[in-house]
Amino acid sequence: MTVLLEAKNLTTMLRGKQGVVTAVDNVSLRVEAGRSLALVGESGSGKSMTCNTLLGLLPSNGRVVQGEVRYKGRDLTRLSHAEMAKIRGREIGMILQDAMTSLNPLLTIGDQVAEIFRVHRGIRDKAELRRLSVDVLERVKIPAALERLDSYPFQFSGGMRQRVSIAINIALSPQLLICDEPTTALDVTVQLQILKLLRELQQQRNMALIFVTHDLHLASQFCDDVAIMYGGRIVESGPIADVFARPTHPYTAGLLRAVPSLGRYEKRLEAIPGQQPGLTEWPQGCRFAPRCPLATQQCRDQYPDWFEWQGGARRSACWQTMQMWTQSAAPRGNETGDADADAAVNGAARVRREVA
Numbered sequence: 001m002t003v004l005l006e007a008k009n010l011t012t013m014l015r016g017k018q019g020v021v022t023a024v025d026n027v028s029l030r031v032e033a034g035r036s037l038a039l040v041g042e043s044g045s046g047k048s049m050t051c052n053t054l055l056g057l058l059p060s061n062g063r064v065v066q067g068e069v070r071y072k073g074r075d076l077t078r079l080s081h082a083e084m085a086k087i088r089g090r091e092i093g094m095i096l097q098d099a100m101t102s103l104n105p106l107l108t109i110g111d112q113v114a115e116i117f118r119v120h121r122g123i124r125d126k127a128e129l130r131r132l133s134v135d136v137l138e139r140v141k142i143p144a145a146l147e148r149l150d151s152y153p154f155q156f157s158g159g160m161r162q163r164v165s166i167a168i169n170i171a172l173s174p175q176l177l178i179c180d181e182p183t184t185a186l187d188v189t190v191q192l193q194i195l196k197l198l199r200e201l202q203q204q205r206n207m208a209l210i211f212v213t214h215d216l217h218l219a220s221q222f223c224d225d226v227a228i229m230y231g232g233r234i235v236e237s238g239p240i241a242d243v244f245a246r247p248t249h250p251y252t253a254g255l256l257r258a259v260p261s262l263g264r265y266e267k268r269l270e271a272i273p274g275q276q277p278g279l280t281e282w283p284q285g286c287r288f289a290p291r292c293p294l295a296t297q298q299c300r301d302q303y304p305d306w307f308e309w310q311g312g313a314r315r316s317a318c319w320q321t322m323q324m325w326t327q328s329a330a331p332r333g334n335e336t337g338d339a340d341a342d343a344a345v346n347g348a349a350r351v352r353r354e355v356a
């Protein structure tokens with residue numbers, strides 16, 4: 001698999017009334033060409049801030065203080081605003097939760113779609129711009145696209161506005177599309193239509209996706225890989241089927257137990273007790289410790305190191321997982337091949353049993 005984008009130790013700080021706080025903390029993630037990565041976590045865990053950091057779209061009080069975002073051999077965090085503006089839209093698109101926030105209410109749909117061809121391709125001919133705009137609106141299945149060019153966003157339904165936003169973002173065939181909860185504001189039927197459309201476009205163009213969602217069902221149906229975020233950090237990641245079948249981090253296990261008929265937690269549904277702390281309230285050690293049934297003094301004192309297996313495809317940041325995995329692996333006296341996989345499965349099973 002070709003790695004399209006890779007973030008390493010990405011850290012973003014925000015300056016506010018309460019001083020400087022860390023919103024994205026040491027985040028590392030990898031998106032492979034043509035694959036989709038789900039970014040999952042509770043509200044406030046830093047999903048949007050991570051996406052905005054990847055695309056250089058931070059608020060004026062935000063700054064990347066550490067790490068890099070490798071894309072086609074370049075570190076995006078080091079590019080100028082002008083260089084990033086060329087990459088956004090042309091190579092990497094971004095769709096937001098509510099298309100109303102990304103569309104200009106004062107411009108017609110036609111003008112907003114044409115703008116992308118005007119800015120990135122330098123096309124000035126009005127007839128050509130209209131033709132290209134109709135073409136891309138038809139690709140996202142806007143009915144009567146030619147007649148709708150002169151409509152304004154408020155004349156479109158929420159689902160149709162989201163299609164327009166997708167059209168603008170795929171117009172130049174980007175290799176990566178970042179979708180920040182693109183369907184949360186839509187009803188279930190429209191949500192499914194938009195997801196189907198995204199999947200079709202992804203397959204037609206071998207486009208990679210970062211798909212931000214709270215919905216674990218959706219993520220499992222739609223994505224290949226998953227990264228679970230908590231308190232500005234990624235706490236567990238890997239191929240989604242494996243992570244959901246064998247979660248190793250107590251937070252992932254807790255999320256799955258709160259979802260009906262997902263994974264193996266069909267009998268009893270439970271919310272994770274407590275709340276995710278705000279940016280200024282993060283505890284010193286593991287950020288999940290105040291809510292974690294397995295927390296020890298070590299967890300409260302020290303942030304867990306990353307623990308990797310399956311050649312780095314699976315990662316977890318949890319002291320207990322690391323300990324259980326090590327104990328499971330130890331009797332075999334080696335850390336390769338099947339024994340490696342067995343140990344991970346045994347360790348994961350113990351974490352789940354003890355969280356339950």
Ligand SMILES: Nc1ncnc2c1ncn2[C@@H]1O[C@H](COP(=O)(O)OP(=O)(O)OP(=O)(O)O)[C@@H](O)[C@H]1O
Nearest residue numbers: 014016023042043044045046047048049050059279
């Ligand atoms: N401009 C800002 N200034 C200060 N803090 C901010 C700003 N934007 C976001 N935050 C804080 O950063 C943290 C991460 O926010 P972010 O929007 O990335 O969360 P999220 O995981 O996307 O949540 P949601 O699921 O609700 O969209 C939150 O605590 C949020 O309050």
Ligand code: SF4
Nearest residue numbers: 286289292299318319
């Ligand atoms: S490091 Fe400790 S507190 Fe954190 S998730 Fe693991 S067991 Fe729970």
Ligand SMILES: [Mg+2]
Nearest residue numbers: 047048049180
């Ligand atoms: Mg968000």
